[in-house]
Amino acid sequence: MRLLIISDTHLPRRARDLPEQVWAEVDRADVVVHAGDWCDLAALERLAGRARRLVGVYGNNDGPELRARLPEVARETLEGVRLAVVHETGPARGRERRCAARFPDADVLVFGHSHIPWDSTADTGLRLLNPGSPTDRRRQPYHTYLTARVLDGTLGEVRLHRIGEAGGPEAVGE
Template identity: 70%
Template sequence: MHLLLIADTHLPKRAKTLPAEVWDAVTTADVVIHAGDWVDAALLDELEGRSARLVGVYGNNDGPELRNRLPEIARVELGGVRLAVIHETGSARGREARCDRWFPDTDVLVFGHSHIPWDTTTAGGLRLLNPGSPTDRRRQPHCTYQTAEISGGRLLDVVLHRLPRRDAEGDV
């Protein structure tokens, strides 16, 4: 099972649309996971229409329409892997221990908010993934997203993809 992980798209404030490379990844993914801060429900509509399956949550920059349509925390089992998705996990300091406490029955936690890619495993065995942002790199050198595979009840082949720099209008 092929996964696409994105977060912090901030459309149309940070870009007009998702980069073409991300849309291409949507078409090949079995499951698209969006960890919040969509900003505009039009992206949710488009991803719902173009994804084989979509799992998403709202973020702190998402208004009432998105909050009415999406949960704060999503939990799903995919191929025997227990995933949770949330936008915010708090500061990096103490994140692993905090997430172990918050998500004791979870194998993988996908989160966003910081726009900083993250891939660690906690002392309790919880895999923490933040795909960064495909549209707003902030202080990072590149905009990013992640892909992963699930096979045999395990998460495999997590890859961080770096996108080409975009201009202020969101064009490559």
């Protein structure tokens, strides 16, 4: 199972649309995970209409229309991998400990908000992933997103992709 993991798209505030590189990944993915800050209901509808399967949450910049359609926290089991998705996890310091306590029944936690790519593992084994943003890099050098594979009940092949960069993705956290 191939995953595309994105967050903080901020459409149409930061970009008119997702980059073509991301749309190509949507077409390849079995599941698209979006960790909030869509900012526009049309963005949700377009992605939901194109993705085979979508798991998403609302973020702090998402208004009432998006909050009515999306949960604050999403939980899915993907071929044995227990996935949780939330927009905000608080400060970087102590994140693994806090999230392991908040999500004791998850194997992987996808989050957003900071626009900073993140891949770490808590002492409990919880894997924490933030894809950055494909449209609003803020102080980061690149717009980014993640892809991963689920196989035999484990998450693997986690890759951070830089938008428009030749040379391919880099592995993170493995």
